[in-house]
Amino acid sequence: MSIDKILEKALNKERLTVEDAIALYRSDEIEKMGEVANTIMKRWHPDPITTFVIGRNINYTNICDTFCRFCAFYRAPGKSGGYVLEDEVIMRKIQETIDVGGTEILMQGGTNPNLPFSYYINLLKNIKQRFPQITMHSFSSVEIQKMVELSGLSLEEVLRKLKEAGLDSLPGAGAEILDDRTRKKISRLKGSWVEWIETMKTAKKVGLHSTAxxxxxxxxxxxxxxxxxxxxxxxxxxxxxxxxxISWTFQPENTNLKVKKVEPSEYLKNVAISRIFLDNIPNFQSSWVTMGTEIGKKSLHYGCNDLGSTMMEENVVSAAGTTYQVNINFILRLIREAGKIPVQRNTKYDHIHLFKERETVKKDFQM
Structure with missing residues (x-):
């Protein structure tokens, strides 16, 4: 089937097949795909707005026994450079986030074999006792699986107890590519694609939303x-x-996995194809952290309606040598330069504040 017929099929709200997606990936008609993806995005979000959340990444530990070949952030147990943040350091980081109007904490670390399940439960309870208003959008699927392993509890029990302690939402980290051939090549200890999917489905069962x-x-x-x-x-x-x-590209710098870096055009193609294929997911985030602000702006016309988090702190991607740090007012400018109206949202994508023309935040977090 020709590319035009596949795109026409999508515009007619017919589901694409795996074969259709492969054909799109083989094509270099990226602008044509972007136009269709943008049209489909507007069906979900007819108003010319782009949302973002004021949030912070807190990498509470870098000690990890999963040993992913593509990760430049982790330190093996017992090796120098490993850390676990003190609770008070975490609390201070959360307070700084709240001080600039932040609503979300993305807390992630390595699969640290020295941290018992009780560590996570107690930490969440302490955070919620001190900051009941903050949304804990935290822990990757592989961290959850490690908690299952160390606690002896079932996946559902672990997720239920985390929710009761204060976990609000699960990020989609750890998916990488949901196919076991590639997963075994890049991280043989990280678990199968089935385990990732089951973690996300079970999270919804206990009342937690997630991202992919x-x-x-x-x-x-x-x-x-x-x-x-x-x-x-x-x-x-x-x-x-x-x-x-949310999709992004692997950053090979400083890692043990030597592959050719993906071009920005391939990222934009993937964004467009994903929006066209995934007809049941409302929100698509731009990945300006890895791609930079110019491609981030362009992706807002290739199917993305959201710019993600202000990323007041980010250590994992930056460890691989690629991170584009921005402050809140810069994000407002970036969205406006893309011809969109900036709207602050929460983790559930509810709109919190629509910024008027030239309106900025009075207190900004400088990176």
């Missing part, structure tokens, strides 16, 4: 990318667990 992610550039095939999208779409059909989809 995708990382391209590991040397995966177009078929594996298409299967990733299919598996996300199937899980969403079954449980409606994902509030958003």
């Amino acid at each position: 992610t995708m990382v391209i550039g590991f040397g995966e095939t177009f078929e594996e990318r298409a299967l990733h999208l299919l598996r996300v779409r199937d899980a969403q059909d079954e449980t409606n667990c994902f509030l958003a989809f």
Whole structure:
């Protein structure tokens, strides 16, 4: 089937197949895909706005025994450079986030074998006791699986106890490519794609929403990318667990995985194809952290309606040598330069504040 017919099919609200997605990946008609993706985005979000959340990443530990080849952030247990943040340091970081109008904390670390399940429960309880207004959008699927392993509890029990302690939402980290050939190549201890999907579906079962992610550039095939999208779409059909989809590109600098860096055009193509294929996920985030602000702006016309988090702190991607740090007022300017109206949202994508023309925040967090 020709690219035009596949795109026409999508515009007619017919579902794409894996074969359709593969054909799109093989095509270089990126602008045409972007136009269709933008049209589909406007069906979900007819108003010319772009949302963002004021949030902070807190990497509470870098000690990890998963040993991903693509990660430049982790330190093996017992090796120099490993850390676990003191609770008071975490509390101070949360307070700083709240002071600039922040609403979300993305807390992630390594799979630290020295931290018992009680550590996470107590930390969440202490955070919520001190900051009941903050949304804890925290812990990747692989961290959750480590808690299951160390606690001896079932996946559902672990997630239920985390929710009771104060966990509000689960990020989609750890998906990478949802196909076991690539997963075994880049991180053989990280678990299968089925485990990732089950974590997300079980999270919804206990009352937690989550996001879905995708990382391209590991040397995966177009078929594996298409299967990733299919598996996300199937899980969403079954449980409606994902509030958003975020894709980005692997950053090979400073890692043990030597592959050719993906071009920005391939990222934009992936954004567009994802929006066209995933007809059941409302929100798509732009990945300006890895791609930079100019491509971030462009992605807002390739299917993205959200600019993600202000990322007041980010250590994992920056450890690989690529991070674009911005402050809140810069994000407002970036959105306006893309011809959009900036709106602050919360983790559930509820709108909190629509910024008027030239309006800025009075207190900004300088990176």
